[in-house]
Amino acid sequence: MNQTQNEISRRRTFAIISHPDAGKTTLTEKFLLYGGAIQKAGSVKGKASDRHAVSDWMEMEKKRGISITSSVMQFEYEGFCINILDTPGHQDFSEDTYRTLMAADSAVMVIDAAKGIEPQTRKLFKVCAMRHIPIFTFINKLDREARDPFDLIDELEKEFGIDTYPMNWPIGCGVEFQGVYDRDGHKILAFGDSHRGRDRLASIDCDLADTEGLDKLIGPYAREALIEQVELLDGACFDFDLEKVRCGKLSPVFFGSALNNFGVEFFLEHFLKMTTAPLSRRAGEDTVSPFDPFFSAFVFKIQANMNKAHRDRIAFLRIVSGKFESETEYFHVQGGRPLRLSQPQQMMADSRQGIEEAYAGDIIGVFDPGIFSIGDTVCDKGKKVTFEGIPTFAPECFAIVEQIDSMKRKQFAKGMSQIAEEGAIRIFTEPSGGLERVHVGVVGMLQFDVLESRMQSEYGVTYKKYPEPYTTIRKIGGGIDPKNLRLFDVKWVKDFRGNDFLLFPSEWHIRHTLENNEGLVLLEFGSEA
C-alpha cells in the first residue's frame, strides 16, 4: 500500500443525526475528546465548558458570517482519521441538512431514551435509508428516566423497517442506572462516579451464572432483571450480521449517556470495527473507487455568506477518489474549465485550517466565486467524471412573499429567481399570477430569514411575508387538467417550468383530494427531474 492508499484506508466519514436535544452536540464533543481534538479532560460538570471550546469558535465564525464549524470536524482516534459531518438541527434545518448526508459513508443516529424516535430523526433516517448507508444507533440519556429498552428497539424496527442488534444492554435507568452489559464481550461496564472526561474505565468480566459476583456488582434485583432480559434478547433478537450492517439493513444499537461520557468509547471502538474505508460512488456506468489513482470530488453543499462584508460563498466538496493537492490545477467538469481550488480548508474540531492535501473520504471547503452548483464534479485534468446527482428534497414550509415597492419589481423578480436557481428556495406562482406575489417553499424555517437578508443586501428589496399552513407538496399527474380539480383548503401552484403542483396542509387533505378527484395522480416532488 502506498502512502495515499494508506491515508484513504484509515478514513471514516460519518454524519451524526438526531432530533434537537437528543444529545448530538454532547456526543460529538465526547468523540472529539477521545480523539484529543479538544485538549481538555471533560467531566460531567465540565460539560458546559467543553461545549465552550467549540461554540466560542462558532461565535467567531458567526461574526465573520460563515458558520462552517457545524459542517465537518476531523479528528484522529486509534490510527483512524475520522470526519464527522454535522447535520444542522432545528432552526438551521434546510435542504443542506439532507445534502450533507450525501457526503457521508455511514450515519450515527442519536435517540433520547425517554422520547424514542422524533420527527427530525424520522426525516433524516429516510434520507440515509435511501442511500443504504450503515446506520448506528446511540440511545442516549440512560442516566435519566427512560422508556423500556425493548420498546425502543421495537419502535426502531417497526417505524424504520430495519433490523436491530443491541450491542449492549442497559441495567436500569435514571437513578437506578447501573451500567451496560456488553453482550458479545460478556462484560459489565458499571456506571459510577468515576466517569470523568477521558478516563477510560475497565469493564468487568461477567458471567451471568456468577450469581454472587453479579449480586455484589449490581444487586440481586437488577441481576434477575438483566438475566431475564438478556435471555429474551438472545432468543427474540436478530442475529448480528456485518453484511446487513454495511448495507443499512441492520442497525447496531448502543445504550449510553453522552453527558456522562458513558458508553462513548465502547461505541467508537465497535463503530470503527464495523465501518469501512470510504465508499465507492457511481458515476454513470462506472464506479469510482476511493483508491482509483486520480482525484475526484463533488460539491454537496454551498454556503452563501450572510455577512454583507463577505459576499463570498463556500463550496463543500466530498473527495471521492485519490489525493487532493492545493497547488494542483484540476478540472471543473460542469464548467468545462481547468481551475485551482481557492483557499482550501478543513475543520479540525475547533480551528479552521488551510490545507495542502486531503484524501478520499475527506471534506474540504473552498471559496466559490459563483461557479459551482450542487452536484458539480472536480477531478484531475483529462478525466470527466460526473457522479450520480444529488436528489431534490421537497419543501415543507411555505409562505406567500409579496413585493412592496413597485419601483423594484425587476429586482424582486431577479433576486427571487436567482436565489431559487441556487436551490436555496423554491418558488411557485399562482396559475394566472405573475412574479410580484409568489409562494416560497423551503425545507427549514431558517431559509426564510436567509432569503430576507439576502434579498435586502444583494438586491435592495424588502417584502411582505405571509406564512401558509401547507406542509406537503405533490406534483399533479395523470393527465388531468388542474382547472377541473375539486380542491378544499388545497392550493394549486405552478413552478417556473409550468409544472402543476398542489400544496396540502396535511396527509388527510391528500387522501381527501384523491377521493374527490377521480383519475388524479399525485407524484412525489422531484419526480419531474
Ligand code: G4P
Ligand atoms: P443536540 O445537539 O442533539 O441538540 O443536544 P445537546 O447535545 O445540546 O443536548 C441537549 C441537552 O441534553 C443538553 O442539556 C445536554 O446537556 C443534555 N444531555 C445530553 N446528553 C445527555 C445525557 O446523556 N444525559 C443527560 N441527563 N442529559 C444529556 P441542556 O439542558 O440543553 O443544557 P444544560 O442546561 O445541561 O447545559
